[in-house]
Amino acid sequence: MTSASPETLLDALKTSFAASLRAPDGVAPPAALLWTDADGHWKPLLPALMKALPELYVLGPYAPEERQGPVIWLKCIVERTLPDVSPAPELAPILYLPNVARQDLRAGGDFPAKERHLMPLVELQYRGAVWHQRNGRDWTVEAILTSEDALGLDVARDQRTRDAMLRALPLLAEEPIAALRGRRLEADDFDRLAIGDPIRDLLTWMSDREAFEGRCDAGRWATFRDVCVREFGFDPDQDGIQAAADALLHGGGKWNEVWQRFCDAPNLYPGISAVLRQARPKDLLGLVDQSRRPGLNDEREDKLRAALEAVVDLAHAQACDKIIALDEEHKERRGWVWAQIGESPYAVALEPLGRLARAARRPLGGATVEALIADYASEGWRCDRAAIEALSSLKPGNENNLVTKVVRALYEPWLDRSARRFQELLSTDGTDPAKLASGVSADRETCVLFADGLRLDLGMMLLERLEARGLKARMSHRVAPIPTVTATAKPLASPAHGACSGGADAEDFYPLIAESGKPANAQRLRDAMARQGVEVLDAEEARMAVGAEAGAWAEIGKIDSLGHSLGSLLIRQLDPEIEAIVDRIEGLLSAGWGAVRVVTDHGWLLLPGGLPKVDLPPYLVATKWARCAAVQGGSTPTVPTYPWYWNPLLRIASPPGIGAFLASTEYTHGGVSLQECVIPELIVERGEAAVAASITEISWRGMRCRVAVETNVSGLKVDLRLNWKQAKTSIVAAPKELGSTGETSLAVSDDSHEGAAASVVVFDQTGRVLDNKPTTVGEET
Structure with missing residues (x-):
């Protein structure tokens, strides 16, 4: 099954029964469910099913204490005239009819003499429901195991496998299906269920003793007990789980194989962690493998948690040094089995936190704004990426936990200092921000692919994915215009930027299409590009333009819109967005474009918990967004101001550092910071040499x-x-x-x-x- 797959065969049967009994709105629920089994193959499963389904009744000799009886008795069950044995009012009875074919019931009045006793059940086909496959056939054992509507296992179709499958049916009832997936099941696989896999059985018993023993009859339990005594040196009856836990902790001999099997697939045995917590080490100092102690891992996680809580209150330099030291101390535990099953979340999070700390304690350098931009494009983006990856290490729902606070403690001071240095250099005499920004041109046989909000660190991720697919990509960077909002920046990122000019005000931050004097919104930019001979492709369109001397324009991505709607939860969506861009590039190249130029309009700031609030009196500005505002007339705000790219006579106010004019802003852009202004540009071509x-x-x-x-x-x-x-x-x-x-x-x-x-x-x-x-x-x- 594609989702919510059942864990056992019994689960699959219960789910399938429930689906057959489900009635559409406005339709009376079925009076009963008829289960025909022409060959009687399901009979061995009855003991387990009778325990699991109190509403199950069997056609056979009269034995009401066993919920079994002839046809007339079953009819009484359906009509609920036998309250002592009838099912609960909310449960429809399931009538198992061994050695009865569905065709027999459908024959109606044409029953042969020996089957006429079934005639009272015929009407239940219409008042009730019949359990069958989507194609109308009865559910056989083979069908329930192999159908994608049930368990979806890969089972060989030879007769020997079918015979072994039926022999193993009672053992399959509560066998974890996860252990049977991922391979073709043949006769020997089903036979081994009876013979047993000693290490698997031992781990399964240790993981869930009650469930394992509930699946064992006397013979199977005796066999399991004998194997434990002979191969593992303990008696599960006399010594119990405690002895097994002690032996697994200390290892040696066959127990090392048991430990290795657990480490290879720990999620198959979720109860082992709790069992090992009860183990009694003979000598802690003499224990060969300390990683086998989940309690020790817990102690170190607790110690690490306390250390991380203290980091939040340290000065920035001390916080960075402390995280680096903690990473060295705990990195070994990332290789322990407990990290695989989610019991070492802080040790796992320390890996990107360590990279963040190393990057954040290094200030960006450069005596000029150009040198600072070059330093950020070369190394500084790694700090942003480490912060994103540290936040991504959290499980969904834990976005406000301790790791988030540590990220903020490490990242925010570096982010703010970098922004202030960038703003300082950008405001020096002789520096014109507009001259740093550059437009995008269109070339023959090249498709310009606009990826909204593709920040520089994401551009680096995109580069890695492209190269992994064997594509040839070159990375460079551009500087976005001020303010770094879509209205101002997207026109410059399009081949139509030459058709745009500034208006008399910057209230909505749009330049104008010079020819019409109307704001350069998305549709007008496309129209302007088309007039220049640029082929404008629709979403998902990958055709090769014929005779388009000015190349093409295409758009993809929702990074920016997701950021505005999700805030810091954007991190959960970045990976699929990058993959979508890669797929789009491959599609365009496959369609025949010689190259794809990936461009964007602006980057963004993201800080869980919100950027620092900066006050800006509303009477000073005509428009105020989170990171930018259009200055009103001759007003003189106390915050930094910069010339609007499209009309330098107009001023744009921007908060100092990474401040925001709006409270509780986690994701935004429009201001002046390296993350918002320094953006990637990639040229992608089909690789000359294939991946080998x-x-x-x-x-x-x-x-x-x-x-x-x-x-x-x-x-x-x-x-x-x-x-x-x-x-x-x-x-x-x-x-x-x-x-x-x-x-x-x-x-x-x-x-x-x-x-x-x-x-x-x-x-x-x-x-x-x-x-x-x-x-x-x-x-x-």
């Missing part, structure tokens, strides 16, 4: 596969699949990214794959397979 990757070595040590790859790019990932073309056949917890040396390792957590034919696959960020080579799982070389 070649698997040069595959070796196995136990169930861990080491892979070496030669490649000309970074960011590639490696997977291990049963079918190299299908990502869903992966047999590892998750693909691994290649290290800087071109090597990585993959662990197969399910021993049942040992000896299976598989393929090592190398693919790029788009999922495109670049190389694959066959291997045998677990084969020593």
Whole structure:
């Protein structure tokens, strides 16, 4: 199923029953649900189903205490004339009819003599509902396992597999389906459910003892107990979970394999963390692997939390130094298994916080405004990116937590100092802000792609994604005009900027189309470009313009609009927005454009909790936005003012530093800061050399596969699949990214794959397979 997938076969059945009983608005609910099973294949599952579904009744010999009886008894259940055994009023009875085909009921009056006892049920087809697939066929065991409307497993279609599947049906009832996904299931896979995977069973028992033991009959429990005694040296009956937890903590022998299996796929065993918290170490100092102690991880997280709380109140330089020291102290824990299951959020957040602290303690340099801009375009943007990534490390709903406060403590002083230095240099005698800004030209066979609000750090992210896809991209930067709002800045970012001129006032910050004297809004800019011979493409349109000597114009992206509507929650949307821009660029190049020039109008400031409020009396200005205001006549505000780009005789007021004229502003633009003014420009062409990757070595040590790859790019990932073309056949917890040396390792957590034919696959960020080579799982070389 594509969403809200059931965890077990029982879950899938209950969900499917409920869907069959659901009635449209205005229609009476079904009186009952008829479940026909011509071959009786579902019978082995009845004990588990009878426990889970009190409304389930079975056609058979009269045995009311077992909720079983003949047809006339079932009719009484439907009519609720037997209150002692009828279901609750809100539950429609489910009537399981073993060895009865749906065609038998549909035959109506044509029943053969031996089946005429079923005739009273015929009318329930119309007053009730019949459980069947979308195609009208009965739900078989195979269908419920393989259909995308149910469990969606990949099951082989041979008879041996079907027989093993039916034998394993009682064991499948409450088997976690997650353990069966990602590979093709064959007869041996179902048989192993009965034979058991000792390490998996042990971890499953430790993770949820009650659920595991509830799925075991006496024979299976005896087998499990015997395996534990023989292979792991403890008796689950006599020694209990405590002994297993102690053994897993200390390791040694077979228990090291148990630990490795848990580390390879910890999310399959969510209860292990709680179990290990109860473990009793014999000697803490002598414990070989301290990372096995979730309690120790908790202690260090608590200690780190307290340290982060103290950082918020430190002076900026001290705060930066403290975060860097904490990052060194706790970086080891990012490799512990507890980080994978979300139990080390502060240690994980320290990685981008450490980068933020290192960048924020370095002031931007330059004696001139041009030198300062160059320093920011070269290195300063890294501080912005680290702040965004630190905020992105938070789980949704925790945007106002401690990490956010630390980001603000590190980022805000650096941000404000940088802005004030930029404003100081921009206001020096002889500096004309308008001369720093430049317009965008259109070239033959080049499509100008306008990406709204593409800040410089996001431009760098875009560059990395483009190169990872094998595209050739060159990055440079421009300076946006003042004020850095769309109305003023977008005309300059378009090839129609030469057709624009300033008006007599700057109240709405729009220049005018010189020919008409009307504001240069989006549609008028497109019309002006079209008059210049620029081909204007609609959204998602990627056609190659024929004879368009002035190239083309296209637009994409909602970064700015999302920022205004979401505030600091914008960080959740940045990754898909960047991916959408990459896809658009690829589409334009594939359509035949020789190059794509990516431009934007302005950047922005983002600070959780809001930018500092700056007061500006309304009588001094004609228009006031968060970061800019049009000065009224000859008024002289106490805040800095700058000439409007389109008419330097008019003045624009801007708050000092990163202040805002409006309170509680988290995201905005329009002012004078490096983040708002220094914007990216990229030229993207189809790469001359394709992305290349070649698997040069595959070796196995136990169930861990080491892979070496030669490649000309970074960011590639490696997977291990049963079918190299299908990502869903992966047999590892998750693909691994290649290290800087071109090597990585993959662990197969399910021993049942040992000896299976598989393929090592190398693919790029788009999922495109670049190389694959066959291997045998677990084969020593």
